[in-house]
Amino acid sequence: MNNSFRFQAVATALLASVFLLPPAVADPNTKTPPTYSAEVFYETTDFLISGTGYAFSPNKEHLLITSDESGVYNVYALNLKTNQRTALTNSTTNAVYAINYFPDGERYLYTSDNGGDELNHVYVAGAKTGARDLTPGEKLKAAFVAWVDDGTAFILQTNERDSRFFDLYRYDASNFERTLIFENDLGLGSFVISRDGTKAAGIKSRTSADNNIYLIAFGSDAAPQNITKHEGNISYSVYGFTPENDKLVYGTNQYGEFRQAWSYDLVSNEKAKLVEDDWDISYLFYSPSGRYRVHGANVDASTEVTIIDRISGEQVTLPTTLPQGNLRSVRFTRDETYIAFLINAPTSPSNVFTVNLQNQSFAQHTKALNPEINAAHLVNSKVVRYKSFDGLEIPSILYKPLGASKDNPVPALVWVHGGPGGQTRTGYSAAIQHLANNGYAILGANNRGSSGYGKTFFHMDDKKHGDVDLQDIVYGRKYLESLDWVDHERIGIIGGSYGGFMVMAALAFEPEVFDVGINIFGVTNWERTLTSIPPWWESFKESLYSEMGDPETDGERHRQISPLFHAKNVTKPVLIVQGANDPRVLQVESDEMVAALRENNVPVEYVLFPDEGHGFRSRANRITASDAYVQFLDTYLKEASKQDASE
Numbered sequence: 014m015n016n017s018f019r020f021q022a023v024a025t026a027l028l029a030s031v032f033l034l035p036p037a038v039a040d041p042n043t044k045t046p047p048t049y050s051a052e053v054f055y056e057t058t059d060f061l062i063s064g065t066g067y068a069f070s071p072n073k074e075h076l077l078i079t080s081d082e083s084g085v086y087n088v089y090a091l092n093l094k095t096n097q098r099t100a101l102t103n104s105t106t107n108a109v110y111a112i113n114y115f116p117d118g119e120r121y122l123y124t125s126d127n128g129g130d131e132l133n134h135v136y137v138a139g140a141k142t143g144a145r146d147l148t149p150g151e152k153l154k155a156a157f158v159a160w161v162d163d164g165t166a167f168i169l170q171t172n173e174r175d176s177r178f179f180d181l182y183r184y185d186a187s188n189f190e191r192t193l194i195f196e197n198d199l200g201l202g203s204f205v206i207s208r209d210g211t212k213a214a215g216i217k218s219r220t221s222a223d224n225n226i227y228l229i230a231f232g233s234d235a236a237p238q239n240i241t242k243h244e245g246n247i248s249y250s251v252y253g254f255t256p257e258n259d260k261l262v263y264g265t266n267q268y269g270e271f272r273q274a275w276s277y278d279l280v281s282n283e284k285a286k287l288v289e290d291d292w293d294i295s296y297l298f299y300s301p302s303g304r305y306r307v308h309g310a311n312v313d314a315s316t317e318v319t320i321i322d323r324i325s326g327e328q329v330t331l332p333t334t335l336p337q338g339n340l341r342s343v344r345f346t347r348d349e350t351y352i353a354f355l356i357n358a359p360t361s362p363s364n365v366f367t368v369n370l371q372n373q374s375f376a377q378h379t380k381a382l383n384p385e386i387n388a389a390h391l392v393n394s395k396v397v398r399y400k401s402f403d404g405l406e407i408p409s410i411l412y413k414p415l416g417a418s419k420d421n422p423v424p425a426l427v428w429v430h431g432g433p434g435g436q437t438r439t440g441y442s443a444a445i446q447h448l449a450n451n452g453y454a455i456l457g458a459n460n461r462g463s464s465g466y467g468k469t470f471f472h473m474d475d476k477k478h479g480d481v482d483l484q485d486i487v488y489g490r491k492y493l494e495s496l497d498w499v500d501h502e503r504i505g506i507i508g509g510s511y512g513g514f515m516v517m518a519a520l521a522f523e524p525e526v527f528d529v530g531i532n533i534f535g536v537t538n539w540e541r542t543l544t545s546i547p548p549w550w551e552s553f554k555e556s557l558y559s560e561m562g563d564p565e566t567d568g569e570r571h572r573q574i575s576p577l578f579h580a581k582n583v584t585k586p587v588l589i590v591q592g593a594n595d596p597r598v599l600q601v602e603s604d605e606m607v608a609a610l611r612e613n614n615v616p617v618e619y620v621l622f623p624d625e626g627h628g629f630r631s632r633a634n635r636i637t638a639s640d641a642y643v644q645f646l647d648t649y650l651k652e653a654s655k656q657d658a659s660e
Contacts, residue, residue, distance in 0.1 A: 045452070046387070046416070051447050054383070056383040057382050059080065060080050064112050067116060068114070069114070073093070073351060076090075076093055076353050076378075077089075077114050087109050091378060093367060107127055108129075109125045112124060115186060120142065121139070122135060124136070126626075128626065129594045130596055133155060135147045145189070147184065148169060158181065161207075161209065162208075165186050165187075168184070178551060179552075195213065195231065203215060206254070207254040209258045211231055211258070213231065216249065218553040218556040223246040224247075226241045226249050243267070249263055250263060250264035250265075252298065255299065259278065264294055273290075275287055290312075300349050304324055306320070306321045311465045313465075336358070339438075340355070350369065351369055351370065352367065353367045360392070360441070361391075362382055364378075364380070365379045391446055391449075392445075394411065408459045408466060409456050409458045412454060417498040422500040423453065424646070425454035425493045425500070425504045426456070428456060430509075431509050432463070433478060433560060433561070437458070443635070443639070447639050447643065456493055458486055460483075460515075461473035461481060476567070478561065478574060483515060490526055503528060504527060505527050508533065513534055514532075517530065520584075521580065522582065528649075529645070529649045534590060534597075537575060539572075540572055543561060546597070580610055581613055591620070593623045593624070593625070597627045
């Protein structure tokens with residue numbers, strides 16, 4: 014394919030100022046670089062661009078963004094002329110994320126939960142009006158869905174009526190009066206709305222491999238219409254409606270291993286292929302007038318973006334001097350003269366850029382990397398593949414510390430992503446860079462069951478978790494042992510969420526394979542986890558059960574694969590990290606795991622964050638956790654191995 018507007022995650026330029034400097038690519042033969050603290054790494058700022066609706070102010074002078082520069086995520090107005098950022102929210106505790114501006118540019122929407130409990134509310138705020146909760150109430154979860162009717166109204170979803178399902182409400186943008194427009198007793202999810210606000214589409218999940226798309230006509234007595242009736246297992250997703258409001262654009266894997274983009278004509282009911290690739294089409298959307306169509310493809314763990322001018326039919330080209338990396342969050346001004354986006358690469362965190370589509374000029378507006386860090390000291394990633402026990406190739410992302418060599422082998426970690434069904438992707442990670450900077454190689458293994466590599470690969474671990482997927486991770490160690498620059502006697506395992514489960518499963522069911530393990534809010538008791546899922550997961554609970562197993566019928570297997578009930582097998586040192594407000598993996602799971610390990614005299618360290626949920630929203634907590642990883646590994650992997658060798 015000849016996609017001229019594609020960016021792959023390879024070594025990025027050193028973005029040390031608002032002007033681009035020549036690329037600073039690390040020499041793999043460089044001597045060991047200076048060691049930076051976790052605090053230095055996490056002083057790097059994370060930038061996010063708000064939603065596709067109204068990211069730019071009407072005069073194109075400001076871009077609404079989210080940043081954690083204060084230590085907590087807050088909403089900022091980024092001045093595109095001066096690059097100055099003005100804080101619009103000032104939370105010191107809860108993470109606050111921008112949604113988008115109102116069309117007048119004076120007000121904006123944002124969302125926040127409470128201490129990571131995932132019970133988000135949607136708020137409106139402005140310099141003259143202060144903040145107002147548009148979704149008040151206890152124990153409800155809400156989210157923004159779309160702007161409609163040229164910004165005179167917007168649609169939110171909330172589960173206030175029934176905690177299991179999300180209803181749709183239309184809000185008047187001037188006075189915030191709302192109307193219930195869809196009572197969601199079908200359990201639909203992933204809603205998209207037509208621009209004229211008359212139609213919606215949502216997904217009805219059946220299993221992890223099979224679902225349907227339902228079309229909703231607001232104001233009609235007609236029941237939602239299933240437009241994808243089929244036989245067998247086909248997975249669908251919804252991208253949005255065309256700007257003309259005449260077609261629904263959706264994704265499907267009906268015609269091959271990977272998701273293609275198709276259109277459904279709302280009048281004739283005809284379906285037509287729109288975009289296909291050799292990889293999954295991750296998303297597709299249109300510019301404000303509809304002139305441009307944007308889609309992203311998940312190409313071997315990197316995002317490649319294509320913009321089509323629908324008038325000329327040609328692909329849009331951008332300046333070749335832009336740094337290489339994953340291009341994300343493309344946003345248009347309302348007159349479509351400018352676009353904004355983020356570029357992220359393994360050695361460069363996300364920075365905000367704008368391009369003038371008329372004259373091809375561009376500007377960089379942020380400097381995300383902490384200036385105390387020399388970008389040449391960061392480690393680039395490499396896509397590798399290794400064979401598992403049955404010959405299946407496991408795609409992975411490898412980070413080799415600077416200075417590692419046959420004469421100077423380094424300890425290593427197999428990094429297991431969350432999910433099940435997640436993917437380790439290329440791009441910047443402060444945690445991984447901190448570990449690599451401290452001399453630890455990282456293999457981000459995309460075990461069978463990972464997304465992005467076709468539907469067959471994705472479903473190869475269904476109801477086989479802790480079995481075949483675990484063997485893929487075990488063979489990750491074997492792959493690391495094949496590298497002459499890795500110390501074969503010092504290899505551990507680290508992972509979060511489902512990856513945390515895999516850590517404990519490896520230590521419990523393959524106790525001699527890994528030398529240490531770091532479990533970050535990981536499942537240890539599937540019996541409890543699958544019966545205590547948040548109520549708002551109801552719409553895809555059956556899908557989850559189809560992959561993991563139904564607790565009522567698969568309880569025995571769940572107990573067999575739950576590390577908690579096999580803690581007596583664990584002999585290697587463990588670090589467990591947990592958020593007290595985690596609604597997915599309850600604190601009691603980690604409490605019980607720690608107690609069981611200590612009862613067996615296994616070296617275990619426990620870091621509990623009282624103000625976190627399923628992940629880290631506070632910079633201070635990310636620093637504490639990253640420091641804990643390195644200190645634990647230095648003690649039980651690096652130094653312990655040296656002591657053993659000397660005895």
